[in-house]
Structures are given as C-alpha cells and as structure tokens.
Amino acid sequence: MRKEKEATTEQQILDAAKDVFQSKGMEGARMQEIADVAGINKAMLHYYYRSKQLLFEAVFKNAFSLLAPQLNIILNDDSSIEDKIRSFTFNYTSFMMKHPYLPNFIIQELNRNEDFVLRLKENTGFPNLEKFKAKVDAEINQGLINPIDAEQLFVNILALNIFPFLGKPLVKAFTDKDEKTYKEFVERRKTEVADFIINSIKQT
Amino acid sequence: MRKEKEATTEQQILDAAKDVFQSKGMEGARMQEIADVAGINKAMLHYYYRSKQLLFEAVFKNAFSLLAPQLNIILNDDSSIEDKIRSFTFNYTSFMMKHPYLPNFIIQELNRNEDFVLRLKENTGFPNLEKFKAKVDAEINQGLINPIDAEQLFVNILALNIFPFLGKPLVKAFTDKDEKTYKEFVERRKTEVADFIINSIKQT
DNA sequence: ATATTTACTAACCATTTGGTTAAACCTTAT
DNA sequence: ATAAGGTTTAACCAAATGGTTAGTAAATAT
Numbered sequence: 001m002r003k004e005k006e007a008t009t010e011q012q013i014l015d016a017a018k019d020v021f022q023s024k025g026m027e028g029a030r031m032q033e034i035a036d037v038a039g040i041n042k043a044m045l046h047y048y049y050r051s052k053q054l055l056f057e058a059v060f061k062n063a064f065s066l067l068a069p070q071l072n073i074i075l076n077d078d079s080s081i082e083d084k085i086r087s088f089t090f091n092y093t094s095f096m097m098k099h100p101y102l103p104n105f106i107i108q109e110l111n112r113n114e115d116f117v118l119r120l121k122e123n124t125g126f127p128n129l130e131k132f133k134a135k136v137d138a139e140i141n142q143g144l145i146n147p148i149d150a151e152q153l154f155v156n157i158l159a160l161n162i163f164p165f166l167g168k169p170l171v172k173a174f175t176d177k178d179e180k181t182y183k184e185f186v187e188r189r190k191t192e193v194a195d196f197i198i199n200s201i202k203q204t
Numbered sequence: 205m206r207k208e209k210e211a212t213t214e215q216q217i218l219d220a221a222k223d224v225f226q227s228k229g230m231e232g233a234r235m236q237e238i239a240d241v242a243g244i245n246k247a248m249l250h251y252y253y254r255s256k257q258l259l260f261e262a263v264f265k266n267a268f269s270l271l272a273p274q275l276n277i278i279l280n281d282d283s284s285i286e287d288k289i290r291s292f293t294f295n296y297t298s299f300m301m302k303h304p305y306l307p308n309f310i311i312q313e314l315n316r317n318e319d320f321v322l323r324l325k326e327n328t329g330f331p332n333l334e335k336f337k338a339k340v341d342a343e344i345n346q347g348l349i350n351p352i353d354a355e356q357l358f359v360n361i362l363a364l365n366i367f368p369f370l371g372k373p374l375v376k377a378f379t380d381k382d383e384k385t386y387k388e389f390v391e392r393r394k395t396e397v398a399d400f401i402i403n404s405i406k407q408t
Numbered sequence: 409a410t411a412t413t414t415a416c417t418a419a420c421c422a423t424t425t426g427g428t429t430a431a432a433c434c435t436t437a438t
Numbered sequence: 439a440t441a442a443g444g445t446t447t448a449a450c451c452a453a454a455t456g457g458t459t460a461g462t463a464a465a466t467a468t
Contacts, residue, residue, distance in 0.1 A: 009445080027231035028316070031426060041447050046427060104315050110373040111308050112232070117377045129378055146403070151379045151389070152396050156364055158371065163363030166370055169314040170362070173321045174333055175355045185355070192356050199350070200404035213415080235456060245417050250457065 010048050012038045017045075017059045022101035025108055026056050060109060063102055064120060070095055071127040074157065081139050082198055084132075085157060089194040092161045097186060103165045129154060145201040153201065160193045214252050216242045221249075221263045226305040229312055230260050264313060267306055268324060274299055275331040278361065285343050286402055288336075289361060293398040296365045301390060307369045333358060349405045357405065364397045 016038035020029045031052055035042040049055035074088035096103060110117050120126055129151065136150035164171055164186050172182050220242035224233045235256055239246040253259035278292035300307060314321050324330055333355065340354035368375055368390050376386050 025229065025231060025312075025316070027229060030424090032424095042426090043428080043448085044446065047445075050427095052426065104311075107308075107371055107374070108229075108312055112229070114373060117373045121377060127378060148400075149392075149396070152393065152400075154378065155368060155375055156397070156400060158374070159363045159367030160360055162371065163367050164359060167311055167362065167366065169318060169321045170311070171359055173325060174331060174358065188353075189356065192353070193360070196352075196356075196360060196404050200400050234454090236454090246456090247417065247458080248415085251415075256456065 009040065009044065012040065013045055013048055013055070014058060014062070017055050018062070021056055021059050022063070022105040025105075026052075026112065029056075060106075060116070063105060066099065067102065067106065068125055068127060074154075075127055075129065075132045081136060081145060082202070084135075085197050086191075086194045088157065089161055089197075090190045093186060093190045093193075096162075096165050097183070100165060100168070103162050107166060143203070146203060148201055153197075157197060160197065161189075164189060213244065213248065216244065217249055217252055217259070218262060218266070221259050222266070225260055225263050226267070226309040229309075230256075230316065233260075264310075264320070267309060270303065271306065271310065272329055272331060278358075279331050279333065279336045285340060285349060286406070288339075289401050290395075290398045292361065293365055293401075294394045297390060297394045297397075300366075300369050301387070304369060304372070307366050311370060347407070350407055352405055357401075361401060364401065365393075368393060 013034070016034050017029075019037055020034045024030075029052075031045055032042055034055075035045055038044075045052075045055060049058060070088075070092050073091055074084045077084065079087070132154060133150040136145070136148070136153060139145045140147050168182070171177070171185070175182075175185065177185060217238070220238050221233075223241055224238045228234075228237075233256075235249055236246055238259075239249055242248075249256075249259060253262060274292075274296050277295055278288045281288065283291070336358060337354040340349070340352070340357060343349045344351050372386070375381070375389070379386075379389065381389060
C-alpha cells in the first residue's frame with residue numbers, strides 16, 4: 001500500500017498548493033495554509049518538495065503544461081486560419097471557464113520573474129509561431145484574408161480570448177454583471193470573438 | 205519651510221511606494237524596501253500612512269485615478285464610434301508605454317481583493333457604459349456599423365489595448381522580441397488595433 | 409527666550425513564516 | 439519476529455516583518 005499512499009499524499013499537496021498559489025500568488029501563499037488545505041502536516045511539504053520555491057515551480061510547470069496544448073490548436077494544425085481561429089476561441093474559452101485562475105496565475109508570475117519565461121523556453125514544447133506565420137502569409141497571398149502582420153493577429157487572438165479572464169473583476173464592474181451573467185457573457189464569446197476576428201480579416 | 209518638507213517627504217514615500225508596490229505587489233512589497241527607496245526611516249511610513257494597508261490603498265487609488273480619465277475618452281465624448289476607437293487606442297497605448305506597470309498592478313490587486321472594486325464603484329467617476337451603448341446602438345440603427353453587442357465590443361476594445369501590457373512577457377516570448385522590438389511592436393498597435401476593430405465592425 | 413507642536417530616528421517588540429529535527433509509525437522484505 | 443526503510447508528526451528555530459515607542463531635532467507660536 002506504500003505506493004498508493006505516497007502518490008496520494010504527494011498529489012494532495014500538489015492539489016492544495018495549486019489552489020492556494022493560484023488564488024494568492026507566490027508571496028501571498030502560506031505553507032501552513034497549503035498544509036491545512038491538504039489536511040496534512042506542514043513538514044510533509046518539505047519532505048516531498050524541499051522548499052516553497054520548488055513546490056511553487058511544480059505547480060507552475062503543471063499549470064503551464066495545461067496551457068501549451070491549447071496553443072498548439074492554433075499554431076500547429078493544418079486547417080485554415082478561419083478554422084484555427086474558430087476552434088481555438090471555442091476550446092480556449094471552454095477550457096478557461098473550467099480553470100478560471102489559470103491565466104491570471106501565469107501572467108502574474110511571469111511578470112514577477114522574467115527568468116521564468118526563459119526557463120520555459122528552454123523546455124521543449126514551448127509554442128512556436130513559425131507555422132502560423134507561414135499559413136497567414138500564404139492565405140494573404142491567395143487573397144483569402146486581408147493583409148495583416150501575423151504576429152499582430154496572433155496577439156489580437158490571444159488578447160480577445162484571455163482578457164475576459166484576466167480582467168474578470170474589471171469586466172464585471174464595467175458591465176454590472178453578477179457571477180451568472182458574467183458567465184453567460186463569456187459563454188457567448190466562444191463564437192462572438194471568432195466572428196469578430198474573422199470579420200476583420202476576411203475580404204467581403 | 206514646514207509645509208514644503210512635509211509635502212516632499214509624504215510625496216517621496218508615495219513615489220517610492222508606487223515603485224515597490226507596482227513591481228512586487230502588496231504581499232511582495234516590504235516596508236523596509238519602500239523606506240530605503242524613499243531614503244527615509246521606516247517609521248516615517250507609519251507616521252504618514254499608519255499601516256502598510258493604508259499606504260497601499262493610497263498608491264492604488266492614485267493609480268486608478270490615472271486610468272479612469274483614459275476610459276472617459278471612449279465612454280463619454282460625443283464623437284463617432286470610429287473616432288472613439290481611434291483616439292482611445294492611440295491615447296491609451298501612448299499612456300501605457302509611459303506607465304507599463306500600471307495595468308498589471310491594477311488587475312492583479314483587483315483579482316486579489318474583490319471588495320476593492322466595490323469600493324471603487326462607490327466613488328464618483330467610476331466609468332459608466334450607458335452613453336457608449338446608446339451610441340453604438342444608434343450607429344447600428346443608422347447602418348453605420350454592423351450589429352454587435354456594445355458590451356462585447358467594449359471588452360474587445362479593452363482586451364486588444366490592455367493585453368499587450370498585461371501579457372508583455374508572454375508576447376515577448378512568443379514573438380522572440382527583445383525590449384526594443386517589443387516597443388516597436390506595441391508602437392505599431394496604436395493604429396493597427398484601431399484598424400483591426402473598425403475593419404470588423406464597419407460594413408464594406 | 410521659551411514653550412509647544414511637528415518631523416524624524418534608532419532601538420525595540422511580538423508575530424509570522426519557511427524550514428529543521430528527532431522521534432514515532434507503518435509497511436515490507438528477510 | 440524483526441530489521442530496514444520510507445512516511446508522518448509535534449515541537450522547535452532563526453530570520454524577517456509590520457508595527458511601536460521613547461526620545462531627539464527642528465520649526466512655530468507666545
């Protein structure tokens with residue numbers, strides 16, 4: 001029974017750490033709180049992860065590895081730009097509605113520590129824009145979409161999809177929405193945002 | 205000379221606090237560091253601002269009051285939607301290039317403490333969407349722009365303008381840019397983003 | 409001049425926090 | 439059974455942190 005227990009304790013810690021770190025950030029999180037949420041002794045955190053920093057990094061890598069595949073939807077498949085945009089917008093928004101703290105957590109910690117991003121890039125599987133750029137340029141040459149810089153387009157796509165989660169309190173405040181109508185608002189964006197982008201880049 | 209000294213010390217503290225809080229956040233900031241940056245004794249922070257919390261709130265209100273007028277450009281003037289979008293995009297991006305930590309600071313702290321946004325709304329001058337909505341609906345009825353939900357459009361405008369600053373490390377990583385080319389990239393967005401939005405909502 | 413208020417400082421304090429340790433507790437192999 | 443090795447806990451520790459205090463220096467009022 002050792003293996004089972006070991007796995008569950010280690011995983012319990014990671015789950016608890018995810019909750020606490022994602023809602024309070026690295027500095028705001030307390031090791032004692034993580035232990036309490038996990039329902040175990042604080043010393044166990046150090047037994048399995050050595051230090052707060054390493055536990056944090058485990059959580060962060062985990063979070064980022066959830067995000068990267070989402071980006072590959074748009075960057076590395078072979079469909080048309082329009083299809084890429086529609087499927088990414090739909091999938092990404094669906095995914096984020098299930099993990100609402102994720103974008104903020106990642107952005108916040110990347111801003112806090114520039115080195116993090118460098119270490120991430122060294123890891124294999126860090127999203128790469130080349131294929132997307134080539135496809136955009138090809139479709140422009142074919143006259144399928146209006147001329148636009150691929151990088152600008154990509155940032156626009158990210159912006160429109162991520163911002164409603166990053167800026168949730170702002171969005172709620174500006175539009176006077178409660179939690180339920182906020183969710184409906186975001187739900188509508190699954191198609192609204194794709195239409196908005198495609199409207200802009202498609203010749204008519 | 206009392207008045208002068210008093211003013212400068214108090215202001216020195218606020219300036220130092222702004223720097224430290226905006227780059228490290230409420231939890232990450234240290235009172236001692238703020239004192240060091242201000243070049244004064246730590247006890248003075250408490251003498252003028254009583255507690256870390258109150259000093260933080262002073263900084264936050266200050267930051268937010270810089271932002272609100274930017275939003276009024278788009279919300280409360282009488283020009284056409286197209287002009288609103290062009291001037292807001294240009295002004296907001298110019299402004300943020302001068303205060304790059306601001307958006308992140310605000311978003312981060314609003315996410316950390318939902319009550320903050322409630323207190324902000326109680327203050328007069330919190331941006332209101334009504335006039336913008338009316339103008340959008342009017343232009344739709346006049347056939348000047350395509351049908352679109354005004355709130356979705358507003359969030360799109362915010363997203364496209366704010367995200368490049370919020371997600372600076374991500375943008376830099378994805379597009380392989382150094383500080384200089386990142387700035388050029390953002391600079392181009394002053395017109396690029398407006399074109400992108402207007403392209404989407406204008407009939408052709 | 410002198411009393412009084414205001415601005416400022418060095419030293420100190422209580423609490424919190426990440427981290428350690430030594431011993432107890434299981435589980436399993438021999 | 440028991441030795442061994444991994445797992446868990448309570449108690450503890452040193453450093454850091456926000457905040458206080460008592461007293462000094464400087465300005466202003468009387």
